[in-house]
Amino acid sequence: AQKVTQAQTEISVVEKEDVTLDCVYETRDTTYYLFWYKQPPSGELVFLIRRNSFDEQNEISGRYSWNFQKSTSSFNFTITASQVVDSAVYFCALSEAYSGGSNYKLTFGKGTLLTVNP
């Protein structure tokens, strides 16, 4: 069975600090996808990134970057120069294929609450 662990329940930083959110996953599949979602205080879930298991290149999008390492089954998320608007709950998620099918379902970690203080 697939599993996603976000060991950091809460993180608090001061604005402009860099912060890394950890995500460790377990899966028996060789083909899978990893995701990060953001849930701001307003409650909606916002998709941030998708990464497939064959692509270990790190990705940068503005102040956001992601480090995918299959060797350690980790997909960590770094926010550079954090801002108050980054305050949210961040979820890491994993999808794997059903055997023989092209259908997928998503397993979420329990989330990390990030608070960025001014």
Place this chain on the structure above:
Amino acid sequence: DADVTQTPRNRITKTGKRIMLECSQTKGHDRMYWYRQDPGLGLRLIYYSFDVKDINKGEISDGYSVSRQAQAKFSLSLESAIPNQTALYFCATSGGTSGILQFDEQFFGPGTRLTVL
């Protein structure tokens, strides 16, 4: 207009009442999902449907039922609500092309906050 809508957005009800949460989408996706979110537990899958004729239980389906009325509509029912079903409920959709090994991200509705007294 939002691509994935949920009604109602907030609901307070009493123990034993039947409740239906509705989800509609205009994204043309085949796959639809219902999750519940509880503090400290993340999102957990209740039911999912990969097309109109395909409905599957998720990890916490007890006490819930669903109906896929059309490709665009997926309803979640609590036949007899109980207080521990108080939670934030999300509907989600995803696309993807059958026969091809790919997966699109799930798009979430705004959520329904349900309180069972």
